[in-house]
Structure formats: C-alpha cells, structure tokens
Amino acid sequence: MSSPKAVVLVSGGLDSATVLAIAQEQKFACYAMSFDYGQRHRAELQAAAEISRLLGAVEHKLVTIDLGGMGGSALTDPSIAVPEASTETIPVTYVPARNTVFLAFALGWAEVLGAQDIFIGINAVDYSGYPDCRPAFVEAFEHLANLATRAGLEGQQFRIQAPLIHLSKAEIIREGIRLGIDYSPTVSCYQADETGRACGVCDSCRFRKQGFQEAGVPDPTRYY
Amino acid sequence: MSSPKAVVLVSGGLDSATVLAIAQEQKFACYAMSFDYGQRHRAELQAAAEISRLLGAVEHKLVTIDLGGMGGSALTDPSIAVPEASTETIPVTYVPARNTVFLAFALGWAEVLGAQDIFIGINAVDYSGYPDCRPAFVEAFEHLANLATRAGLEGQQFRIQAPLIHLSKAEIIREGIRLGIDYSPTVSCYQADETGRACGVCDSCRFRKQGFQEAGVPDPTRYY
Numbered sequence: 001m002s003s004p005k006a007v008v009l010v011s012g013g014l015d016s017a018t019v020l021a022i023a024q025e026q027k028f029a030c031y032a033m034s035f036d037y038g039q040r041h042r043a044e045l046q047a048a049a050e051i052s053r054l055l056g057a058v059e060h061k062l063v064t065i066d067l068g069g070m071g072g073s074a075l076t077d078p079s080i081a082v083p084e085a086s087t088e089t090i091p092v093t094y095v096p097a098r099n100t101v102f103l104a105f106a107l108g109w110a111e112v113l114g115a116q117d118i119f120i121g122i123n124a125v126d127y128s129g130y131p132d133c134r135p136a137f138v139e140a141f142e143h144l145a146n147l148a149t150r151a152g153l154e155g156q157q158f159r160i161q162a163p164l165i166h167l168s169k170a171e172i173i174r175e176g177i178r179l180g181i182d183y184s185p186t187v188s189c190y191q192a193d194e195t196g197r198a199c200g201v202c203d204s205c206r207f208r209k210q211g212f213q214e215a216g217v218p219d220p221t222r223y224y
Numbered sequence: 225m226s227s228p229k230a231v232v233l234v235s236g237g238l239d240s241a242t243v244l245a246i247a248q249e250q251k252f253a254c255y256a257m258s259f260d261y262g263q264r265h266r267a268e269l270q271a272a273a274e275i276s277r278l279l280g281a282v283e284h285k286l287v288t289i290d291l292g293g294m295g296g297s298a299l300t301d302p303s304i305a306v307p308e309a310s311t312e313t314i315p316v317t318y319v320p321a322r323n324t325v326f327l328a329f330a331l332g333w334a335e336v337l338g339a340q341d342i343f344i345g346i347n348a349v350d351y352s353g354y355p356d357c358r359p360a361f362v363e364a365f366e367h368l369a370n371l372a373t374r375a376g377l378e379g380q381q382f383r384i385q386a387p388l389i390h391l392s393k394a395e396i397i398r399e400g401i402r403l404g405i406d407y408s409p410t411v412s413c414y415q416a417d418e419t420g421r422a423c424g425v426c427d428s429c430r431f432r433k434q435g436f437q438e439a440g441v442p443d444p445t446r447y448y
Contacts, residue, residue, distance in 0.1 A: 063289070063290055064288075064289075064290060065287070065288075065289050065329075066287055066288060095332075096331070096332040096333075096335035096336050096373065096374070097328055097329070097331040097332030097335060097372055097373060098332070099372065100328040100331060100332070100368065100369075100372045101325070101328040101329060101332060103328075104321055104324040104325040104327075104328040105289075105321070105325060107320070107321040107324060108319075108320040108321030108322070108324070108325060109320075111320040111321060112320050131371065131372060131373055131374055131376060131377040132371075132372045132373070134371070136371050137368070137371045137372055140364070140367055140368040140371050140372070141368060141372075143364055143367075143368075144324065144361070144364040144365060144367075144368050145324075147355065147356075147358070147360050147361045147364050148321055148323065148324045148355060148356045148361055148364070148365075149320065149321060149355055149356070150320070150355055152355060153355040
C-alpha cells in the first residue's frame with residue numbers, strides 16, 4: 001500500500017520545517033506548499049524550497065498571491081515598520097486572514113491530491129497574539145473543510161494537524177533535533193536580507209534565539 | 225455617519241451582479257472583489273469590472289491567484305472537457321475549495337477595510353451539487369471568520385451574506401430587474417469567447433436561459 005498523502009504548509013521558517021519532519025516521520029507522502037504573498041522576508045521562499053528538498057517532500061508548490069495588495073500588515077506593507085519588540089496584544093506583523101487563506105489553498109490541493117491530512121506549523125504559545133494560531137481556529141477550519149469540499153461531502157474526513165500548537169519554541173527545537181533537522185537553512189526573521197541573514201531583534205528573531213538558548217542547542221542562525 | 229462598508233464578491237455573472245445591487249440597495253459602501261484564477265471564461269473578468277462600475281462600487285479589486293495550477297476542475301484544467309449537461313452529482317466544473325479561497329481573501333480585505341459584511345452570490349438551488357454553495361458552508365465560514373481575525377477577537381461580528389442562497393434563477397432575475405439591473409454585460413457561460421458571447425449549452429448557460437424564460441424577461445445574452 002502506498003503512503004497516505006499530506007499537504008504540509010512550509011514557510012521556510014523553523015516551525016514549519018519541524019512540522020514537515022514530523023509528517024515525514026509519520027510516513028506521509030508530503031506535498032509541501034508555500035506562498036509568495038509579497039512578504040518582506042523573501043529569503044524564506046528559497047529556504048522553503050531547500051527545506052522541502054532536504055526533508056524529502058514529494059513536491060514543493062509555490063503559490064503566488066497578492067495578499068500584499070490589501071495592506072494592513074507590517075509584513076506586507078512597506079509603510080508599516082517591523083517592530084523590534086511588540087507591545088500590542090496583536091502585533092502589527094499579523095497579516096489579516098493569512099492562515100485562513102493558506103489553509104484554503106492547502107484544502108484545495110489536498111482535495112485534488114486525495115490527501116486528507118493538512119499540516120500547519122502554527123503555535124499558540126509564542127504567538128498568542130495572533131487570532132489564527134489558536135486551537136479554536138484550527139477546529140473551526142477543520143469543520144469548514146468537511147463542509148466545503150466534494151471529498152468531505154462524500155465522507156472523507158479532513159484533519160488539520162497542528163502538532164506544534166501547544167509547544168514552546170525550545171520544545172519545538174528539541175523535537176526537530178531529535179528528528180535530525182539541520183536548522184541552518186531555515187529563515188524566521190521578519191526582515192531577513194536577501195541571503196537569509198537575520199536581524200536578531202524582531203519578535204520572530206527573539207523567540208527563535210531564546211528557543212535555541214532554552215533548548216541548549218547551538219543557534220545556527222546567521223545574523224547581519 | 226458614513227455608510228458601513230461591505231466586501232462583495234463579483235464574478236461577472238448574473239448572480240453576483242444581483243448581489244451587488246442588493247448590497248447597494250441596503251446602503252452599503254461596496255468594495256467589489258474578483259479573482260483571476262486561470263478560469264476559462266476570462267471575459268467574466270472584464271464583465272466584473274464593468275458591472276462594478278455600472279452599479280456604483282467604491283472600488284473593484286482583482287486578485288490574481290494560481291488555483292489553476294492545482295488542476296482538478298473543468299473550469300481551470302484544459303484537459304477536462306466542459307460538459308453540455310452534467311450527469312454527476314457534483315459537476316466536473318466544481319473547483320476544489322474555490323469559495324473557501326474566495327471568502328478567505330474577502331475576509332482579509334474586509335478586516336483591512338473595517339467592513340463586517342461580506343456578500344457572496346452562492347445559490348443552493350441550481351447548483352445543489354456544489355458543496356460550497358450550501359447554507360451549512362456559509363454558517364461554518366462565518367463561525368471561522370470570527371475566530372480567524374483580529375477584528376473578530378476584538379468583538380466585531382462578521383456576517384457572510386448570501387441573499388440568493390434559496391432563490392431560483394428566475395427569482396434572482398426578477399429581483400435584479402426590480403433593482404434596475406441591465407444584465408447584458410454579465411457573462412455566465414463556462415466557455416464564453418473573448419468578447420463575452422456564450423455557448424448556450426453548458427450547465428451555466430442552460431440555467432440562465434431557463435431563468436429568463438421562467439421570469440418572463442427577454443434574455444439579453446449574446447450567443448455564439
């Protein structure tokens with residue numbers, strides 16, 4: 001019997017690389033999906049392609065969408081500065097409806113592939129300010145997925161798998177190390193340069209740096 | 225007080241033109257949104273722009289997405305023929321997760337605009353074979369919208385408005401005529417030519433033609 005297929009959202013960052021390794025360990029045939037949505041940190045996209053290849057994804061699909069045309073986030077709108085440390089409850093790096101858009105595309109691809117599992121590296125601990133990183137969001141999307149599709153109508157149960165949702169950054173890193181991931185090609189920085197070097201001061205860099213420290217693992221990140 | 229804003233999904237077809245007129249009648253400031261997703265019937269997109277202008281939308285945003293790259297539908301995959309009359313329960317013209325993707329983008333834009341109403345011209349009567357045209361799908365998306373967004377978290381209630389969901393094509397047309405719509409620029413055909421002329425034989429053409437007949441309204445469609 002061939003392996004069941006799964007769609008895995010891969011951003012090029014540390015979290016989704018870990019999720020891809022988890023899905024691979026569970027013997028899924030993994031179809032990696034990334035989005036070019038006008039994000040500032042475009043080095044992520046090259047990292048996403050490299051990680052998908054290194055971790056053995058069957059295919060890596062890059063979907064181009066113009067989410068940036070809507071504005072409203074520091075990650076896509078050049079007129080909003082990336083903060084060095086967030087003070088708001090919901091950071092300005094929140095992109096409106098981003099995970100809903102990503103999961104909608106993943107759902108469409110899963111249906112075409114005949115996959116019933118969709119993996120996403122969202123995390124409710126470090127990013128508690130993002131509404132679309134919470135367990136209730138994941139459950140609501142899973143419910144929607146089974147109503148929204150031909151496959152769901154015909155009895156297939158989609159599963160939205162968010163294996164990192166309750167883990168701290170240090171726990172995620174330890175899990176990745178156990179799975180043999182080399183994190184050096186991953187890019188987490190919100191304002192990485194074109195070679196993937198990180199700023200070291202944005203929220204994402206700070207969570208990552210602290211995670212390596214707490215996990216007791218050498219930080220392979222290249223900073224500028 | 226200025227009018228509340230609404231995002232209105234406008235495809236260029238008859239149904240969504242009617243929805244836009246309904247939203248305008250309800251005094252919303254309407255932000256029309258269309259998608260270039262590799263559909264065969266691209267004349268729809270020109271129709272969408274024209275209808276948005278004619279009916280007085282504040283803005284018309286065209287979002288380009290490569291849904292077609294996923295395959296799986298006669299509307300986006302040139303290797304699948306458009307049927308003259310569907311025999312399956314769910315037609316091959318079903319595009320996997322299409323309305324989920326469209327509503328996800330609409331939600332993102334609504335959040336940026338500060339709109340809490342999203343109008344969509346889905347219809348459970350003629351298109352009963354499409355899973356994402358049913359009331360349960362609309363309810364599930366509305367539930368998701370309030371969990372997925374900063375605005376929802378802060379107490380805003382999004383409403384997914386599907387005013388045509390229980391109407392027959394003839395009822396939709398009568399409503400549109402009451403609202404003064406000129407349906408001649410609309411394009412419903414799955415395989416319209418580049419000038420917007422319709423085939424007259426696909427499912428969408430047949431429903432439309434029959435709708436005008438039943439409504440007792442002259443059919444303004446140009447056929448090739």
